[in-house]
Structures are given as structure tokens and as C-alpha cells.
Amino acid sequence: MPDNTVSAPITRDDAYFRLRQEVEEFYYDEAAMLDERRFDEWLDCLHDDILYFMPMRFNVKFGQHAERENTTADEGMSWFNEDKWTLRKRVEQILTGVHYAEEPLSRVSHLITNIQVKEASPSAADATEIKTSCRFFVYQNRVEHETYNYVGRRYDTLSRENGQFQVIRREIILEQNILLAKALTTFF
Amino acid sequence: MEKNIFGDTDLDAGVVDRRIFVDEEIYRRELETVFTRAWLFVGHQSQIPNPGDFFTSRMGEESVILVRDKKDEIHVFLNSCRHRGMKVCRYDSGNTSLFTCPYHAWTYSTDGKVRGIPQYKDLYDGVLDREKWGLIEVAQLVNYKGAIFATWDKDAPDFETYMGDALMHLDMALDCRDGRPGGSEVIGVHRWVLPTNWKYTAENFLGDSYHNPSHRSVDLIGIGPSGRAGIKGRRDGELETATHVWINFPQGHGVHSAVQPSFGNYTPPASDDPEIGEYFAECHKLRQERLGEESRLLPFTGNFFPNTGYHGGQPRGLVVWHPHGVDKTEGWRFFLVDADAPKSVKDYLRKFYMRYSGPAGMTEQDDMENWLYASKSCKGVIARRNPFNYQLSKDAAQQNPIVNGIQIRGRVTTQMTEHMARGYYRRWMDYVNDADWDTLMGKHDPRHNVVQAAE
Incomplete structure (x- = not known):
């Protein structure tokens, strides 16, 4: 499973900007699938070997952030640490029509912004593996008065085969300590 | 005579008044009567394996610190400075030898005792008894198979009696x-x-x-x-x-x-x-x-x-x-x-x-x-x-x-x-x-x- 660490800064040449635009389009398509509740279609955006990970985050002493601020994928509990099987189960659950935390369905909008390509290999011009970072603002309105605002960062590794992107690793950094929502029923 | 704050609650009949879930007066009393007396779970010894390790937890609405002191003894303290109440610990967990209040810089050691009060000699000598102004500690604590439970009530029965069968x-x-x-x-x-x-x-x-x-x-x-x-x-x-x-x-x-x-x-x-x-x-x-x-x-x-x-x-x-x-x-x-x-x-x-x-x-x-x-x-x-x-x-x-x-x-x-x-x-x-x-x-x-x- 690839991690999301970046080895060297990428050169921002024409190939970079072209690739970034392609990535942006992919992200907007993906957001539209989720917001328009085309969940099955969204699953196709995810690589079969995906790691979908949202750590829990701690208040730690200055200087310990790199080491201790977030839970890791390798051990212990996080908010999400799942593979494609589990994500498919989440979609199946919504489609049962009796998943009461999403029945009736919430109204959700994904705003994806600050998109940058951090690494492209073998090169921006013919990349098959791309590391990106972006910000998200996910707005959820539920039933009548329930509203949740999820703001954070996303660090992805995308694979590209025959011009098609898929997410193979997604790390979702929600900017919260104690979770301020009653349930994380939306995808990020 | 006080009105019946439980309303129509009648457990013999098997009915419970909805007010017990929303009434502010009942809630205020719960904080005073339930959460100051009952045994509450605070954390687990595996979260604080080494001397100086702490984990910030809660009892009722209040923040507490679960800490293993330098002599390896486990304590639970109210997370509040004795001077003006600021939290002495705002990290979720870690290792420390001192809890320092960010406000006036009173410090406490991991066994809860006052370690330092700024300008003590000039401003407090002969007045403030350091022994009396340590962190507020729970009245009873038990490490039961690694699970740490505590109560603020010194008269509460011991944990095993409280748990019964x-x-x-x-x-x-x-x-x-x-x-x-x-x-x-x-x-x-x-x-x-x-x-x-x-x-x-x-x-x-x-x-x-x-x-x-x-x-x-x-x-x-x-x-x-x-x-x-x-x-x-x-x-x-x-x-x-x-x-x-x-x-x-x-x-x-x-x-x-x-x-x-x-x-x-x-x-x-x-x-x-x-x-x-x-x-x-x-x-x-x-x-x-x-x-x-x-x-x-x-x-x-x-x-x-x-x-x-x-x-x-x-x-x-x-x-x-x-x-x-x-x-x-x-x-x-x-x-x-x-x-x-x-x-x-x-x-x-x-x-x-x-x-x-x-x-x-x-x-x-x-x-x-x-x-x-x-x-x-x-x-x-x-x-x-x-x-x-x-x-x-x-x-x-x-x-x-x-x-x-x-x-x-x-x-x-x-x-x-x-x-x-x-x-x-x-x-x-x-x-x-x-x-x-x-x-x-x-x-x-x-x-x-x-x-x-x-x-």
C-alpha cells in the first residue's frame, strides 16, 4: 500500500498544470457522484486496493505533533481505516433503505479546493501514480434542523491507467479533536 | 413539601415521565448527587504504563487527569488549578513531571502536590499552607483488572461491594x-x-x-x-x-x-x-x-x-x-x-x-x-x-x-x-x-x- 509522503517538490511546468487540471476534474466528478447520490458509481473511483483512512487527532505538547498528533493506520483505533469491501458495505447499507442514520438521505455538498499535485511518477507528463493534497468542506443537512460542517485536508494517492484515475490511498484529516458530529455517515 | 420532580414516573406501573430526560433542575441534581457519589470509569492502566504518563479523562461534566506518579502510584485529580481554576493539563495524553497552570504558573507534581507558586516567599509566606492546596483528588480509586474506577465520595462502599453480583x-x-x-x-x-x-x-x-x-x-x-x-x-x-x-x-x-x-x-x-x-x-x-x-x-x-x-x-x-x-x-x-x-x-x-x-x-x-x-x-x-x-x-x-x-x-x-x-x-x-x-x-x-x- 503506498503512503502519502512526498519525496521532492514537483516542478510546476506545463505538464504539472495539465495534470492538475485532470486531477481537479476527477475530484469534481467524484464530488458530484457523492452529492447526487450515485454511490455505486463513486465506488468505481476507488481502486480495489484502496486504503481509506481518517485518523483521530489529539492535543499534544508542542514539538510532538509529527509523532503523536494523529492515530496511524498501522495500529489502534481511528475513525476510518477501511478497504474497498468495507466501503462497498457502507454503500450497500445506504441502499437497504433502512439505514436510519441516512434514511431519509441527508443533503450533502462536497466543496473540494486548494488542489495541488505533490508528486507524479514517472513524470507529470505520463504519470501513473500521483500524490495530491487538497482541502474539503463537506456540508451536511439532515432531516430538518441538523447541520454539520466538516472541514479538513485530504492527502490522496491516485493511480492512472488508460487515462482513468482511481484513488488508491486516501488520508482524511478532519480538523476536530472530539468529534462534533453524532455520526459520520457521509463519504469524504 | 417539594413538588414531585419525577412527575408521572411510576416504576411499579412501568411508566417514566419524559421530563427526566430534559428537565434542567433534574440534570443539575444529577450532577450533584449521581456523579459526585457513584463509582465512575476513568481509564485503563494500559494507557499510562510508565511513571509520569497521564491521560485526560472526565467524571461527569468535569475534566480529570488520570496519572501515574513518579513512584508508580495511580491518581485521579480534578483538572483545575486551585488558584483560579484554569486547566493544568490541556493535552489528551503524554508524559510529564509537572502540571503547570498556564494562568499564574502554579505547578503541581504528578502526585498532585503543589511544587511551585511564583514569588511564594514574597507574597504568600506564612499565609498559604502548600500542603492544603494540592490538586483535588478523588476520594477513592481502584485498579480493577487494569480498569481504573473512582468516586468523589469517601463514604461510598468499596468498588466490589458497589458492583455486587x-x-x-x-x-x-x-x-x-x-x-x-x-x-x-x-x-x-x-x-x-x-x-x-x-x-x-x-x-x-x-x-x-x-x-x-x-x-x-x-x-x-x-x-x-x-x-x-x-x-x-x-x-x-x-x-x-x-x-x-x-x-x-x-x-x-x-x-x-x-x-x-x-x-x-x-x-x-x-x-x-x-x-x-x-x-x-x-x-x-x-x-x-x-x-x-x-x-x-x-x-x-x-x-x-x-x-x-x-x-x-x-x-x-x-x-x-x-x-x-x-x-x-x-x-x-x-x-x-x-x-x-x-x-x-x-x-x-x-x-x-x-x-x-x-x-x-x-x-x-x-x-x-x-x-x-x-x-x-x-x-x-x-x-x-x-x-x-x-x-x-x-x-x-x-x-x-x-x-x-x-x-x-x-x-x-x-x-x-x-x-x-x-x-x-x-x-x-x-x-x-x-x-x-x-x-x-x-x-x-x-x-x-x-x-x-x-x-
Whole structure:
């Protein structure tokens, strides 16, 4: 499973900007699938070997952030640490029509912004593996008065085969300590 | 005479007034009478293995520090400077030799004593007695099989007396899967805020098995430990052939456990992964050898008065429902595994725990939805004129019956019931009325003092 660490800064040449635009389009398509509740279609955006990970985050002493601020994928509990099987189960659950935390369905909008390509290999011009970072603002309105605002960062590794992107690793950094929502029923 | 703050609540009739979930006056009294007296779960020793290690927790609405001092002794302190009250620790966990208040820089050592007060000699000498102004410490603390419980009441009975016959059910959550006492570790804590009164959640964990239909979506799709093998349900069926027992204890605790009819009726979880399945089968065999007939008693869920819930197997852990205002609860979910289990087993379990539990868990999301909208209804004027029905399996309990050849201590039914909730609210009313400890331990409750003939 690839991690999301970046080895060297990428050169921002024409190939970079072209690739970034392609990535942006992919992200907007993906957001539209989720917001328009085309969940099955969204699953196709995810690589079969995906790691979908949202750590829990701690208040730690200055200087310990790199080491201790977030839970890791390798051990212990996080908010999400799942593979494609589990994500498919989440979609199946919504489609049962009796998943009461999403029945009736919430109204959700994904705003994806600050998109940058951090690494492209073998090169921006013919990349098959791309590391990106972006910000998200996910707005959820539920039933009548329930509203949740999820703001954070996303660090992805995308694979590209025959011009098609898929997410193979997604790390979702929600900017919260104690979770301020009653349930994380939306995808990020 | 004081008006009856419990309204139409009548537990003999099996009705509970909705006001108890929304009334500010009742909530204020709960904070003073329940959370200052009862034993509360604070954390686990595995979270603070080394001297100087601390974990910031809660008791009721208040922040506390669980810390192992430099001499290896465990303490629980109110997280509030004695001078003006600022939190002396705002990290979730770590290691330290001092807690320093950010406001006027009073410092305290890990045993809670005042270490430094700025300009003490010039400004306080001869006036402030340093011995008296250390961090405020709980009145009693126990390390029970690694689980740290504490109370602010020096007159509270000791922990084991407080737990009574419910203790063996806590054992089943804390002990190793092979029956060795203790030996578990916390692998993470989910913390989240949910918009419901804290009693809704506590009551659910008492053994409200009647809410099963609310989990139909996960049962249909199959997310259990063996879900990948195509097995439906949200758990593996290790309790399928067992006789389930719903138990109310005089102290207000309630559990739902199960008794296997014979040794042969046990199906270990993890049929999708032979290696993991073998590990659990081996644990089960060792547990049988160690505990004999008693090993046929298996844990499911429960709640120890007032707000420490547990899941005993799938998943496994303790959960504390901290009051956070009358209409909010902070859930702190401590997940447990055997400390010496192989990494593959821990990985298998934590991934199941994550997809099952808490606000991101497919099962419990649906609980959160129900708790929100159910408790919200209690604010309605008309709604509040109509109390809730708690009559499920009323008058069906037996005292200390024999079930599948094992005596089960407490008031027991072998059918779904709300008698744990009825018993819980009886004790809860005693606390809110500031009753003496004998009353709080159910010694004057006739239901628990009738000697019934065993089957």
C-alpha cells in the first residue's frame, strides 16, 4: 500500500498544470457522484486496493505533533481505516433503505479546493501514480434542523491507467479533536 | 413539601415521565448527587504504563487527569488549578513531571502536590499552607483488572461491594479471551458529542435488546467478524444456541449475558480467516479448561450504574456516557483486546470494531439517530403529558434462577425485558433524592430481598 509522503517538490511546468487540471476534474466528478447520490458509481473511483483512512487527532505538547498528533493506520483505533469491501458495505447499507442514520438521505455538498499535485511518477507528463493534497468542506443537512460542517485536508494517492484515475490511498484529516458530529455517515 | 420532580414516573406501573430526560433542575441534581457519589470509569492502566504518563479523562461534566506518579502510584485529580481554576493539563495524553497552570504558573507534581507558586516567599509566606492546596483528588480509586474506577465520595462502599453480583459480568469484558484474569489493553478511545440525554445511552446498554430491529440494515448486509465470508448479521453467531439472560442488580446495574446449554454449542468467530478462527477456538478451549462449567456463561452487553457501559465480545470495550448539558452526551469508547494477542488478531479485531462502533460505525450510527430524535421529543409540552412505556416483560423476573445448570445471580429473565431499566431508574431516583448508601445499594428494595425458590 503506498503512503502519502512526498519525496521532492514537483516542478510546476506545463505538464504539472495539465495534470492538475485532470486531477481537479476527477475530484469534481467524484464530488458530484457523492452529492447526487450515485454511490455505486463513486465506488468505481476507488481502486480495489484502496486504503481509506481518517485518523483521530489529539492535543499534544508542542514539538510532538509529527509523532503523536494523529492515530496511524498501522495500529489502534481511528475513525476510518477501511478497504474497498468495507466501503462497498457502507454503500450497500445506504441502499437497504433502512439505514436510519441516512434514511431519509441527508443533503450533502462536497466543496473540494486548494488542489495541488505533490508528486507524479514517472513524470507529470505520463504519470501513473500521483500524490495530491487538497482541502474539503463537506456540508451536511439532515432531516430538518441538523447541520454539520466538516472541514479538513485530504492527502490522496491516485493511480492512472488508460487515462482513468482511481484513488488508491486516501488520508482524511478532519480538523476536530472530539468529534462534533453524532455520526459520520457521509463519504469524504 | 417539594413538588414531585419525577412527575408521572411510576416504576411499579412501568411508566417514566419524559421530563427526566430534559428537565434542567433534574440534570443539575444529577450532577450533584449521581456523579459526585457513584463509582465512575476513568481509564485503563494500559494507557499510562510508565511513571509520569497521564491521560485526560472526565467524571461527569468535569475534566480529570488520570496519572501515574513518579513512584508508580495511580491518581485521579480534578483538572483545575486551585488558584483560579484554569486547566493544568490541556493535552489528551503524554508524559510529564509537572502540571503547570498556564494562568499564574502554579505547578503541581504528578502526585498532585503543589511544587511551585511564583514569588511564594514574597507574597504568600506564612499565609498559604502548600500542603492544603494540592490538586483535588478523588476520594477513592481502584485498579480493577487494569480498569481504573473512582468516586468523589469517601463514604461510598468499596468498588466490589458497589458492583455486587454484576462484577462477574465486568470480568468477562476485562479478562483475556482464554479466561486469564485481566490482561487486556486499550487500543484506542473514540470520543464524540451526541445530542441526547446521557440516560438514553446508558439505558440502551443496560440490555435493551428490544431495539434489534433498528439495526436491520447491518444485519441485511453482514458486517460481522466473518462478514467477508458472506455471513450475514452484524456479529458472528457465537450466542445463537445460548439461553440469553437479562439481569437487574440491586445497585442499579443491568446486563444481558448468555448461557450455553453445553460445551459443544460454541461457534468461534472469524470463520473467514482460518488462522484467526483457530486462535479464538484455542482461547475458547483454554477458557473452558480454566473456568469449567462457568465458562458456559458468555458476555454480551451491560451498564454499570450510572454510565459505564460495555460490550463483552463483539466488539469488546467499555464506554462512558458523560453528561454534557441536559441534552448532550459525550461518548468515550475504550476498545479492548488481549494485550498478548498476536498482531494479526489485534488487526482483525480493531477493523471490526471500527466498522461496527461509534459515530463512524455502521451499527451504532443508527443508534445515534434514534437517541437524538427520541430524546428531543421529551421537550414537547403535549409529549411530556404522556409518559413512556416501560412495561416490557413486567413481573417476569426470578431471583437467582438456575439457567442451563448454572445459577445466575440477580433478578433474571430469559426473555427480552425492560426490568433492568425499571430497576436502574429506581436507584437513579434514590440518588437524585440523596438517599443513604444502604438505599443506593438496593438494601431496602423489596424486589431484591425476596428469596425465591430456585427452579
